[in-house]
Amino acid sequence: MRILVTGHNGYIGTILVPMLAQAGYEVVGLDSDLFVENTFIPTTVEIPSLRKDIRDAQVSDLRGFDAVIHLAALSNDPLGNLNPAITYDINHHGSVSLARKAKEAGVSRFLFSSSCSTYGAAGAESLDEEASFNPVTPYAESKVLVERDLRQLADDNFSPVYLRNATAYGVSPRHRFDLVLNNLVAWALTTGQVYIKSDGTPWRPIIHIEDISRAFIAALEAPRENIHNQAFNVGRNEENYQVRDLADIVKATVPNCRIEYAAGGEPDKRSYRVNFNKINRLLPGFQPRWNARMGAQELLAAYRQTDLTLEDFEGPRYKRIDHIKRLLSEGRVDSDLRWKSEVKLG
DSSP states (O other), X not given: OEEEEETTTSTTHHHXXXXXXXXXXXXXXXXXXXXXXXXXXXXXXXXXXXXXOGGGOOHHHHTTOSEEXXXXXXXXXXXXXXXXXXXXXXXXXXXXXXXXXXXXXXXXXXXXXEEGXXXXXXXXXXXXXXXXXXXXXXXXXXXXXXXXXXXXXXXXXXXXXXXXXXXXXXXXXXXXXXXXXXXXXXXXXXXXXXXXXXXXXXXXXEEEHHHHHHHHHHHHHSOHHHHTXXXXXXXXXXXXXXXXXXXXXXXXXXXXXXXXXXXXXXXXXXXXXXXXXXXXXXXXXXXXXXXXXXXXXXXXXXXXXXXOOHHHHTSTTTOHHHHHHHHHHTTSBOTTSOBXXXXXXX
16 A cells, blocks of 8 residues: 655654554655754654645645545644644644545545544543544644544545544654653653643543554554544553653652642643543554553653753753744744745755
8 A cells, every 4th residue: 555644754753654664555755844853863764755734735746645644733732822823724724625635636545643632621531432522722623623524525435534642652753742741751850850730630541652653554454344434532441541640650760750740730621531442343453552651661761862951842952832933933934834935944
């Protein structure tokens, strides 16, 4: 199979692409590469790619592919809140436009990287794929809108699939420090504090990026009748945690650290527990291998190896919102977050 991966240079993409290549797929990437300067560790696989914003993709770019794995998005809440209109333009309208063009180009399977954050403010009830959406951020709302619109495109020749990933963690060449476990380990190592910015009560299901990648590969390989126009929560039932539980795991992993709550920290509106029975039933090829304790150990080893500092992950070197603000202030991207043509890319 010939696969196009959008966002192949991102946090998940740089892990998924080598796994696809190892599994024997022919892989091509499409990515505007806004974070080309934020590489945390070297990438392991180079593939043919188009350096292009998904909003500018053409039908001709999508011809000849058996499937599209659509990862590309503004992928965290601070970025989404920077300019909600751009979040909707890229994450919602850009995604739906890409899917329409993929359908026109004859692509038969379209795997959309959605999110369990679509459940939003949900509390402690265990939610399956039939649960109501309750998004509380532009990022999560954009995922809801894409799922809604892609359902209208499904037919006998075009199968969209919605993979609602739990909160990701794990080491990546394009690492993200805004994700809860990644962030807690970074704070613990560099400051001696497992720094909790809420009151610690919010629920989060978490999943390693390698296991997210395994879910996408399982969806590529599944019979059409198992996945056509369906949503799947991606994760493990036993990997639902309250943030304070994750803090305890980090404290037990990183030597000589203590748990510290931010002054005035309040309950995070984003709180959801998720049921993952469906993916285990319909996608038996999905066999996750990681848990939070293993992930904390992996993160600690990587942060030590790279001599990570607080300034690294709380500043523009790795903090995505600060990096985007710098690109804007330097005039290297326009207000729509497209590279300016006169600026050399990378």
